[in-house]
Amino acid sequence: MSPPRFADRILQFFCSPDQLEEIQGDMHEEFAWQLRRVGERRARWRCWWDVLGFVLSFALKRRSTEYSTTHLTNPIMIRNYFKIAFRNLAKNKGFSAINIGGLAVGMAVAMLNGLWIWDELSFDTYHQNYDRIAQVMTKETEEGTTWTNNSMPYPLSTELKTTYRNEFVRIVNGSWISEYILSAGDNKIARKGQFLDEEAPDMLSLKMIYGSRAGLHDPNSILLSASTAEALFGKTDPTNRAMRLNNKIDVKVTGVYEDLPLNTQFNEIKFVSPFELWVNQNPWIKERALHDWSNHFLRIYAEIKPGDTFDAVSARIKDAELKNLANFKEQAARTPQAFLFPMSQWHLHKFKRGMPDPEPLRMVWMVGVIGGFVLLLACINFMNLSTARSEKRAKEVGIRKAVGSVRTQLINQFFSESFLVTTLALLVALVLVTLSLGWFNNLAAKQMTMPWRNPWFWAASLGFIVLTGLLAGSYPALYLSSFQPVKVLKGTFRVGRFASVPRKVLVVVQFTVSIALIISTIIVYRQVQYAKNRPVGYTREGLITMAMKSNDFDGKYEVLRAELKNTGAVAEISQSMGKMTEVVSGNGGFDWKGRDPRRGEDNFGTLAVSLNHGKTVGWQFVQGRDFSSKLASDSAGMVINESAARDMGLKNPVGETVRWTWSRTNKVLTYRILGVVRDMVMQSPYDPIQPAIFYLKGHNGGVSNINIKLNPAVSIRDALPKVEAVFKKIVPLVPFEYQFVDQEYALKFAAEERVGKLATFFAVLAIFISCLGLFGLASFVAEQRTKEIGIRKVLGASVTNLWRMLSKDFVVLVVIACLIAGPLAGYFMDQWLQKYTYRDDIAWWIFAVSGAGALVLTLLTVSYQAIKAALVNPVKSLKSE
Amino acid sequence: MKRGYLGEFEEIVLLTVAVMEGGAxxxxxxxxxxxxxxxxxxxxxxxxxLERLEDKGMLKSEMGEPTxxxxxRRKRLFTTTAYGRRTLQEIQEVRESFWAKLLNPFRPATSL
Structure with missing residues (x-):
C-alpha cells in the first residue's frame, strides 16, 4: 500500500528539486504510519491534506534549481538581453527589415480597421443621453408581413405627452428633414435642417458656443451649427441677428452650437428651428392633422428616465396608438404597436422595409475580419521567419548553455528579441497610420483621428505586442532552449523532417487569404462595371437639375424657359417631379382594359413632368410619341416605360385607356397612353426597373425640379454663367445651386466603389505581406542549402535545374492555396452577389487570372533568391565555414 | 540583539531536534x-x-539511509549546531531568571 500516485506527481511538480527526495520520503513514511494507525481511507485524506499544505507553502516560496543563479530580472541581465537582441537585428538587416516592415504594415492595417470599427460602434455616443434617447416607432402587421414605421400621427405624440408622461423625461416632436435656403443679408446658402421641440437641445446635449439651449423658446428662432453660422455671418457672434428661411420666414438667431461630429445621426441637420414654427408655416397641420390618427408625418424622439430600460417602456406604451383607433378600422386591423427604437441601434441596426437591415453590421464584420486576416498574415510572416532563422541559432544555444546559461535565461533572451521586434513594428505602424489616416478618411468617408489619449487604444496596442511577441517568440524560446548542448555542438543534432510542416501550412494559409482577396476584388469591380455599363435609357451628359426649393419659382417657369433658350447656351428645359436619378413617388389604384383581376395592388412610379421633358432628358421612344404642345388633349395623356407596358400585359399599349383612382378621395383621372419609352435607370442600378408612368397632371402633386439640357455646342464653362445670370435675374432670392445629373448618377455606385477600393487596398497589402514573407523564407532556404547547391553544381547541375529545384517547393504551396481559395472565394462572393438583382456572373477566368497572378508573383519573388543562390561559385560555397 | 530571534514553534522544533539526538x-x-x-x-x-532554522545556522543536516x-528515499537527518544549542540555553536562562524574580510563585491548582 502506498500513497496516491497523483499526490506524488503534484509534489514532483511543485517541489523544488533539492527538497523533493526528503519530502516525498517523509510523505511515504507518514502514510505508512497513518495506515497502521487509522486505516487506509483516513490515511489517504491525511496524505492529501499534507500535500496541500506543501503545495501552498511552495507557492509562496520556490527555489527553482539546485544551483543559485543570477536573478532573472536583474537589470544587468535585462540590459544584456536587449543588447544581444539589437546586435542580432543589426547583423541580419534584411531579415529584420522584412520582419519589422511586414509586421508594421499588418499592424497599421489592423489599426485603421480598428479605428473604422470604433467609429462605427461609437456612432451617436457624442450625445450625453445616448443610452436613454430613442425614436418612437410602430410595428404594423399586414397579411403576415411586419413592417416598421417612423412617421407618427400627431395625436400619438399628444397621447405620449399626456397619458404616458411619467414614462419619459422628454418627448420631442420633429419635422422631417429637408433642405432650406438660409439667407442673411446677401449671403444665401442651402442647408438641411429640422424643426424640433424646444427641449431638443437639452435632449441632444448640444454644446452651445453662443446663446443658450433655451434658444428655441421663441417660435421664430433658429439655432445654427458652427459651420453654418460661419458661412452666413462669418466669424462673429450672430446671436440676435435676423435671417430668413426659404426667403419668406423671418427668424432670429438665438444660438450657435458646436458642429455635431460626422459619426452622429443628427450631423445631417445643420440648423434647428422650433417645431411650433413648422406648425405655423404648415396650416394643414392645425386644420387637419392634430387629431387625425391616419395622417403619419411626425418624428417623435423620446428620452426615458435613468435606470429604466427601453424594453420595459416599449412594453408599457405598446398600445398607445392602437387603443385610439376606434374610428380607423383599416389602420386598427394592422395592429400598430408603438415601441422605442434606441439611439444605440440607429446606425448599425436600422430597419429596411420593416426588417432589420443586416448590411451595416455585416460591413463592420467584414472590415474586422479583413483587418484580422491581414494582421494574421503579418504574424505568420513573423513566426515563419523567426522559426526558420532560429534553427540556425541552435549552435548559439549550445554554446550559451555550455558557458553556463540557464534555460530561463535563454527563454528570456528569445522573448526579449521577439518583443523588441514587435515593439519596433508598433512604432513604425503608428507612424504609418498617422500618415495614411487622411487618405483613409477620404476613402471611407469618415473623420477619424488618432486616439492618442484613449487608454483603450494603448491597452489594445500593448495587448497586441504581448500576444504577437509570445506567439512568435514561443517556438525559439521554448523549443530551442531545450536542446542538449552536447548534441548540438557535436553536430548530431538535426531538426526533424517535419519541422518545416507548420511553416508550409502557414504559407498556404497566407496565400489562400491573399488569393481569395484578389478574386473578391476582381468580382466586386466587375459587378460595379457591369452595372455601370447598363443601358441608362436617357442622356445624362450636359444635363443639370435643380430643386425648386421655395415659392419664388411660382409662375416664373415660362419666363425662365424663354430667357434660358434665348441665351443659346441651353438646348432644352423641362420640369419634373424629382430628379432623373430618383423615383420620388409611387402609387397604386390603376385600372386598364384586360387588367388581370387576380393582380395585387400595383406599385407604379408616378411622376409628373412638363412638356418637353422627353426632349430634355432624351427619352427613347419604342412606340408612340411624346407629349405635344399642339394637342390640348395630351394633358390627359400618359407616357409609360417598357417595364410598365410589360407589367400591364399590353402588347400594343399606345391608345389604351388607363384609369387612376385616388384612394383618399375616390377621384378618378382617365389617361390615354401616348407612347412607350425605353426603361431608364433612375433608382439603384442593381435593381430591376420599376414600372413607371409619366403625365402632365396627376393626383399626387406637381413638378419639383427644373432640368436643363445645355447646348452641346457651347462649352459648359461658358454656358453655366449665362444660365446663372438668367436665374439671378428672374428668381434673385434663390441661390443658384444645381447638380450635374451624370455626377448624381455616379453617386449610385459610391458604396460599391468604396467597397471595391477598400478590397483592392487590402488585397494589395495582403499579397505584398505574403510575398515579403516568401522572399524571406526563400532566402533562408537558399542559404541553408548553399553546400548542397555547390555540390550539385560541381556534379553538373545547370542554373535552370537549380532554379527549378528551389522554386518547386514554393510553387506547390501556392498551387494548393489556389485550390483552396478558389472555391472559398467563389462561394462567398456568390452570396454577396445574391443581394443584387442585376448582377454579373462569376466567370471562370477570374479564378484562372488570380491563380496565375499569384503564381507569377511567387515565381518572381522566389526566383530572385533561387537564381542568386544558383549563380554562386561552388568553390566559394563549399569553402565556406 | 544577542541571539537570533526564535519563534515559539521554531523553539519547540529546535528543542525536539536536540532531544532526539541524531534521529531527527x-x-x-x-x-x-x-x-x-x-x-x-x-x-x-x-x-x-526546519528550513528556517537551518538558514539561521541553528541546525545542520545530512542525508541518511534509504528505507x-x-x-x-533517503531521510534528511538534522542535528543542532553549537549556535543552536547556545540559543536554547540562553532562552532557558532568561526564563529562569524571570521565574526566580517572581514574588508569588504560582501554586499548582489543587481544586477547582
Missing part, C-alpha cells in the same frame, strides 16, 4: 511534537521550520 527527521519530529504537546502539527509546517517504507 521530518516525520519523526512531527510525531514527537504531536505526542509531547498534543498539538495537531502538519508536516509542511515542520519542514518549513523501504520511504520508497527507497
Amino acid at each position: 527527521y521530518g516525520v519523526a519530529i512531527t510525531h514527537e511534537i504531536c505526542e509531547q504537546t498534543g498539538r495537531a502539527v502538519r508536516l509542511n509546517q515542520v519542514h518549513a521550520a 523501504a517504507e520511504r520508497g527507497g
Whole structure:
C-alpha cells in the first residue's frame, strides 16, 4: 500500500528539486504510519491534506534549481538581453527589415480597421443621453408581413405627452428633414435642417458656443451649427441677428452650437428651428392633422428616465396608438404597436422595409475580419521567419548553455528579441497610420483621428505586442532552449523532417487569404462595371437639375424657359417631379382594359413632368410619341416605360385607356397612353426597373425640379454663367445651386466603389505581406542549402535545374492555396452577389487570372533568391565555414 | 540583539531536534511534537521550520539511509549546531531568571 500516485506527481511538480527526495520520503513514511494507525481511507485524506499544505507553502516560496543563479530580472541581465537582441537585428538587416516592415504594415492595417470599427460602434455616443434617447416607432402587421414605421400621427405624440408622461423625461416632436435656403443679408446658402421641440437641445446635449439651449423658446428662432453660422455671418457672434428661411420666414438667431461630429445621426441637420414654427408655416397641420390618427408625418424622439430600460417602456406604451383607433378600422386591423427604437441601434441596426437591415453590421464584420486576416498574415510572416532563422541559432544555444546559461535565461533572451521586434513594428505602424489616416478618411468617408489619449487604444496596442511577441517568440524560446548542448555542438543534432510542416501550412494559409482577396476584388469591380455599363435609357451628359426649393419659382417657369433658350447656351428645359436619378413617388389604384383581376395592388412610379421633358432628358421612344404642345388633349395623356407596358400585359399599349383612382378621395383621372419609352435607370442600378408612368397632371402633386439640357455646342464653362445670370435675374432670392445629373448618377455606385477600393487596398497589402514573407523564407532556404547547391553544381547541375529545384517547393504551396481559395472565394462572393438583382456572373477566368497572378508573383519573388543562390561559385560555397 | 530571534514553534522544533539526538527527521519530529504537546502539527509546517532554522545556522543536516517504507528515499537527518544549542540555553536562562524574580510563585491548582 502506498500513497496516491497523483499526490506524488503534484509534489514532483511543485517541489523544488533539492527538497523533493526528503519530502516525498517523509510523505511515504507518514502514510505508512497513518495506515497502521487509522486505516487506509483516513490515511489517504491525511496524505492529501499534507500535500496541500506543501503545495501552498511552495507557492509562496520556490527555489527553482539546485544551483543559485543570477536573478532573472536583474537589470544587468535585462540590459544584456536587449543588447544581444539589437546586435542580432543589426547583423541580419534584411531579415529584420522584412520582419519589422511586414509586421508594421499588418499592424497599421489592423489599426485603421480598428479605428473604422470604433467609429462605427461609437456612432451617436457624442450625445450625453445616448443610452436613454430613442425614436418612437410602430410595428404594423399586414397579411403576415411586419413592417416598421417612423412617421407618427400627431395625436400619438399628444397621447405620449399626456397619458404616458411619467414614462419619459422628454418627448420631442420633429419635422422631417429637408433642405432650406438660409439667407442673411446677401449671403444665401442651402442647408438641411429640422424643426424640433424646444427641449431638443437639452435632449441632444448640444454644446452651445453662443446663446443658450433655451434658444428655441421663441417660435421664430433658429439655432445654427458652427459651420453654418460661419458661412452666413462669418466669424462673429450672430446671436440676435435676423435671417430668413426659404426667403419668406423671418427668424432670429438665438444660438450657435458646436458642429455635431460626422459619426452622429443628427450631423445631417445643420440648423434647428422650433417645431411650433413648422406648425405655423404648415396650416394643414392645425386644420387637419392634430387629431387625425391616419395622417403619419411626425418624428417623435423620446428620452426615458435613468435606470429604466427601453424594453420595459416599449412594453408599457405598446398600445398607445392602437387603443385610439376606434374610428380607423383599416389602420386598427394592422395592429400598430408603438415601441422605442434606441439611439444605440440607429446606425448599425436600422430597419429596411420593416426588417432589420443586416448590411451595416455585416460591413463592420467584414472590415474586422479583413483587418484580422491581414494582421494574421503579418504574424505568420513573423513566426515563419523567426522559426526558420532560429534553427540556425541552435549552435548559439549550445554554446550559451555550455558557458553556463540557464534555460530561463535563454527563454528570456528569445522573448526579449521577439518583443523588441514587435515593439519596433508598433512604432513604425503608428507612424504609418498617422500618415495614411487622411487618405483613409477620404476613402471611407469618415473623420477619424488618432486616439492618442484613449487608454483603450494603448491597452489594445500593448495587448497586441504581448500576444504577437509570445506567439512568435514561443517556438525559439521554448523549443530551442531545450536542446542538449552536447548534441548540438557535436553536430548530431538535426531538426526533424517535419519541422518545416507548420511553416508550409502557414504559407498556404497566407496565400489562400491573399488569393481569395484578389478574386473578391476582381468580382466586386466587375459587378460595379457591369452595372455601370447598363443601358441608362436617357442622356445624362450636359444635363443639370435643380430643386425648386421655395415659392419664388411660382409662375416664373415660362419666363425662365424663354430667357434660358434665348441665351443659346441651353438646348432644352423641362420640369419634373424629382430628379432623373430618383423615383420620388409611387402609387397604386390603376385600372386598364384586360387588367388581370387576380393582380395585387400595383406599385407604379408616378411622376409628373412638363412638356418637353422627353426632349430634355432624351427619352427613347419604342412606340408612340411624346407629349405635344399642339394637342390640348395630351394633358390627359400618359407616357409609360417598357417595364410598365410589360407589367400591364399590353402588347400594343399606345391608345389604351388607363384609369387612376385616388384612394383618399375616390377621384378618378382617365389617361390615354401616348407612347412607350425605353426603361431608364433612375433608382439603384442593381435593381430591376420599376414600372413607371409619366403625365402632365396627376393626383399626387406637381413638378419639383427644373432640368436643363445645355447646348452641346457651347462649352459648359461658358454656358453655366449665362444660365446663372438668367436665374439671378428672374428668381434673385434663390441661390443658384444645381447638380450635374451624370455626377448624381455616379453617386449610385459610391458604396460599391468604396467597397471595391477598400478590397483592392487590402488585397494589395495582403499579397505584398505574403510575398515579403516568401522572399524571406526563400532566402533562408537558399542559404541553408548553399553546400548542397555547390555540390550539385560541381556534379553538373545547370542554373535552370537549380532554379527549378528551389522554386518547386514554393510553387506547390501556392498551387494548393489556389485550390483552396478558389472555391472559398467563389462561394462567398456568390452570396454577396445574391443581394443584387442585376448582377454579373462569376466567370471562370477570374479564378484562372488570380491563380496565375499569384503564381507569377511567387515565381518572381522566389526566383530572385533561387537564381542568386544558383549563380554562386561552388568553390566559394563549399569553402565556406 | 544577542541571539537570533526564535519563534515559539521554531523553539519547540529546535528543542525536539536536540532531544532526539541524531534521529531527527521530518516525520519523526512531527510525531514527537504531536505526542509531547498534543498539538495537531502538519508536516509542511515542520519542514518549513526546519528550513528556517537551518538558514539561521541553528541546525545542520545530512542525508541518511534509504528505507523501504520511504520508497527507497533517503531521510534528511538534522542535528543542532553549537549556535543552536547556545540559543536554547540562553532562552532557558532568561526564563529562569524571570521565574526566580517572581514574588508569588504560582501554586499548582489543587481544586477547582
